[in-house]
Amino acid sequence: MAALIVQSRFAGLNIEDDDFPTSSSVQKPKKTKVENNKKCEVPKKPKANGNKSQNANKKKKQKANGATPEQWEQWKEKDVELVDGNFETELQQAILLSKLDYEEKKDVYKQLKKDAQMEKKTESIRVNNKKMKKKNVMSLDQFNGMVNPAEDVKNIQNDEVAEEEKCINKDTEFFERIKDDTKNELLREKIIDRIKNQNNASDEVLTRVQFADALDKKNQEIAALREELVTLKKELHTVKTRNKKLCNILGQGEMKDKAELLIDVERLHSVNSELTAELASLHSDLEKERSRNTDTKSRDKKYPNKKKSIRFDVSSEALVTKEAGCGPE
Template sequence: MAGRVGFAVLGNDVDLDERAGRKKGDKSKPKNDEVNKKTAGNKLPNKKKKPAAGVAAAAEIGFVRDENERCLREAMMLSKLDFEEKKDFYAQMKKEQQDDHKGGKGKKKKDKPLTMSLDQFNSLRPDQLTGRHEPEEAERIPSEPIQGEEKFFENIEEAARKTLERESRHENYKVTAGQFNQTLRASQYEAELEKRDFEIQALRLEVDSLKDDLKLVKGRNKKLCEVISASEMKSKAELVVELDKMTKVRDELTQEVLNLSAQLEQERSKVNILTLDVKKAHGKKKQNAEAGHKE
């Protein structure tokens, strides 16, 4: 009987554990999803939502603990009611088992041949002679409770209490560990965000300085381009003026060369004429000289 009740309670405990496990698993899934969403992209969870999350987790743990306690109490009450209803039946079954056990020992003893006197045989009852006898003790049902059954239920209550205490300690440890992990992660994320902000600020300052340098370089390049373009225009203008001057000088020189060539031709013609005149004069003088010698 105790074994049957124990199996019933254990079955209820298994069902309760399964239901509690399912509830915990179902409720832990959205928590894991929320944690994954919060940690994605290195985003720091909102500080205002931390107390709400802790209160919700504590409420869920309290609900699961209360549900387990209620189910265990229901199982224990059902077991007690079943035991009270069938107490007489269980006692009778136990008595029959004891009688069967004693009867088995008696049968072993009866296997041996017994010797009795004639007076003993005559004093036997008819049911003893026929071998049929009704058990008188079976008709008497003990009304006193069995000590082992009471201890069994006390042990069940003690085990249930210890189980609930252990589960509550485990849940409290989970809550504290989860809160510690959340605070640790939050501090790590804050430190990382501060580091990122510092790096971003340094990069912004560097970008601003580079922009200023770029503006200076652009201004210098613009001035240099203006100077180069002005010098190029000036040099081009000077070259044009110089070319014009040289062209005029060339024209003047060409005209002068032409004039000098004409004068040279005139002088050459004059020289030729004078040469002819000199030759003529020299010929006349020679003729006159020869004529004078002849005379």
């Protein structure tokens, strides 16, 4: 890839280190004694230089902070290219080292393979020998294998040596194969990353759908509860109105009862007053009659020879008239 010529984002930073002395520190030894004397006479100049350097640093920082978005994009692309390039080179080095390690220890690996093959063959020969002992019949190839096992091993070794020579003669594109392997590894890792990102996106979609379903259910429950609350409020209002009506009716009934009782009490009071008045009049009449009777008795005692004077009251006259009316019948 073509190298991008981009202004570094760290260009505005001031480099101060022991290994990299600043221009002011380099120029100090070149100054003469006269300049040193002037510095001693005027001690305010270093402060001015320090302020100037601070202002310059501030201006550089402001320039660095005021980078355009295009520069940021270029820096990002450059960083990505550097990271990918470093990763690719490191992967190539790792594959190369692994292959070199394999080449160094190839003899050990081959010896292990040979030992494993020899063990398998010896086990197979033992099994065949056991079978042959049981059958008591042996073929010519089996007999030759039992008699000459070293020849078979030599033939196998010769075949492996020939294959190694062929591989050595053919292995002229070793580094190209390493590059191809690195490219394949990078492609495989990119594919795995894409699959992971797709899985994460699908998981996010599923979680969003689940949250949406849960929200719909909760909203439905809230709507049902609101409807129940409205109905309960209506019922409570009706119950309150009924209770008010009942209270009014009961109050009116109690007032009527009280009014009737008061009327009855007033009637009784009036009757009582009338009866007391009649009783008082009757009592006075009785007292008068008693006084008359006492007067007559006293007169009779004084004059016993005189005839008794008959007195007729209104009541006696009424009785006489009644008897007269009933007599002729």
